[in-house]
Amino acid sequence: MAESTIEEFYDFDNKLIADALKLRFYPFAAESGEACRLRDVEGKEYLDFTAGWALANTGYSHPHVKQAVIEQLNRTTFASLISGMHEPALRLAEKLIELVPGDFRKKVWFGLCGSDASETVGRLLPLATGKRRMVSFIGGYHGSTAASMTMSAHAAQTQFIGGGHVVKVPYANPYRCPFGDDVGDCAEVAIRFLEDYIFKTICPPDDVAAVIVEAVQSDGGDVVPPRNFLPMLEDVCRRHDIYLVVDDVKIGMGRTGEMFSFQHGNVTPDAVILGKSLGGGLPLSAVVARQEILDVGPALALFTASGNALSCTAALATIEAIEQDGLVENARQVGAYLHNKLRALQDKHRLVGDVRGLGMIQGVELVKDRDTKEPASTEAAKVVYRAFELGLLVFYVGMFSNVLEITPPLILTEAEADEGVAMLDQALSDVEAGKVSDEAIARYAGW
Ligand SMILES: Cc1ncc(COP(=O)(O)O)c(C=O)c1O
Known part of the structure; x- marks a missing residue:
């Protein structure tokens, strides 16, 4: 070869x-x-x-990340997190809790890819809230497992069966506003549609556990919503006692020019989903969320290699490189x-x-x-x-x-x-x- x-x-x-x-x-x-x-x-x-x-x-082969991974490999090739503890996972969890905004008690769940992290959020939220429904956005991409696909509404995913409990609503797309080009502020119309129509017809807000959103819809077409979209969405969530979940798998960890994309809208999600770049090239995802969401019970979202020491070490070195460089x-x-x-x-x-x-x-x-x-x-x-x-x-x-x-x-x-x-x-x-x-x-x- x-x-x-x-x-x-x-x-x-x-x-x-x-x-x-x-x-x-x-x-x-x-x-x-x-x-x-x-x-x-x-x-x-x-x-x-x-x-x-x-x-x-x-970038590829960053010297600091490479060195950290080699040193960790020399200590051990694998150490389980789900039935044991290790320093890289604890240090990384501490760092993520420090970085992710939110003046409340947070914890971290680790997985292997963005899809398992979205799926875990979707699994834990109904247990934590006693509510069955979720709201997500047309054009959203949250993963490729069955449950993360139920939250997604990308053309590549709506061909699969299931997901009636996740209600999909239009995203505020300034170039192709789903409500027409002459409606004025697309963000305002989209939020009004959610609150005045969806919540009053097919999706009673007191049965909605969470809204999941990307601050920029990437696979959906790199759609940047108007600046008021996220703050208005957060306001709706707060008024109806609904959790706000931001999927920052693709554009978190600095990509947008803030460490996390939602910092542009100055909102504070109750749960943040991270993946892709988090592990600096090694498989790793994380959910950083309110404790009451992640502590709803033991052994509810287990993947054998989740939060493995090698990936966590790479993530810590990646964050150091992002900060130092x-x-x-x-x-x-x-x-x-x-x-x-x-x-x-x-x-x-x-x-x-x-x-x-x-x-x-x-x-x-x-x-x-x-x-x-x-x-x-x-x-x-x-x-x-x-x-x-x-x-x-x-x-x-x-x-x-x-x-x-x-x-x-x-x-x-x-x-x-x-x-x-x-x-x-x-x-x-x-x-x-x-x-x-x-x-x-x-x-x-x-x-
Ligand atoms: C916003 C977002 N969330 C979740 C995922 C799923 O991540 P993964 O493919 O690592 O499972 C993706 C993948 O493209 C994504 O863009």
Whole structure:
């Protein structure tokens, strides 16, 4: 295998790896990675505007994280948390409780991925409150286990059976307001719809345990709601005695230019879900929540390798790197720079309908026509494919599969932002000029 070409990798992959776990946009086979760059098995180098689905916040092979993991490996390869204790988990829990805002008694639950953390919240909340229902948002993505999918309402997930107790309501999308473009403040209308219609018809608020929300809907299309959306949602929750849960799996840990995304709205969730970048590349998720939610009973959400010492050590080192290297500040500053550069693409390319983002999560929505906003989905697939050929890794997301998602490592420099945007610029020009054929993307199903 060591000497294999990309095409040979593709054939092995086709034969050996389940399609059910594939979300492929182009034939990339990683060999090594450092900082913001990945190298493939043929030695070609790529600038990574994905961070592997917003996971590599500190970049690839961060020396501090690497060193900490090696030292922990030398102590032991595994230590159980569910039937024992170890220092890395205790230190990490203490650190997360200190970092997550909320002037109340908090605890931490550990898991292995964002999906198990969302699922655990969904399992514990009815027990803790005696209420059966939840509210979530259309376009939300909370995971890929059965229960986390019941909370999600992404087109990729609504095909599965179950989940009647989770009521889905419209998210405040300023570019495509579900209530129409002429309703004024989309956030206000969305919140009024929840309170004046949903709560009075199919979902009595006194049977709602929690509302779960992303502060920026990422897989749903990198939708940044108006600034008043989260505070208004928090206000509704408080008035009806409903818990507010923020899913910060994808954009927490500094990505938006605050340590946690909801700090932009100045709200205080009762539970925060973390994952992806938390473990610095190793599998780890966490729920940081009010004690009464997480202490509802023993042995209710057990995964054998949850909170393993290696992942917790990597997480502690990742947080240290974020703090010591000023990565939250870098995400804010370079993110703003990147945003302006992407905005300039909108002036140049008719395909670009909207550019939005917060810090190091940016979305470029492609449309066939700026007036009708008809989604340019095939074009999005072609742009990410062409960018890949040029040496840039980027994915697309969104309910119409037409939003280029840009989530680089938080260590990105302005020079790297320029380099990546130049490749996107070229890719957009090539697609607009019809230089990327349908056949070129035919074997990558995307989503
Ligand atoms: C907001 C959000 N929550 C939860 C998840 C699920 O995380 P995982 O895929 O690690 O299970 C994702 C994954 O994309 C996500 O974006």
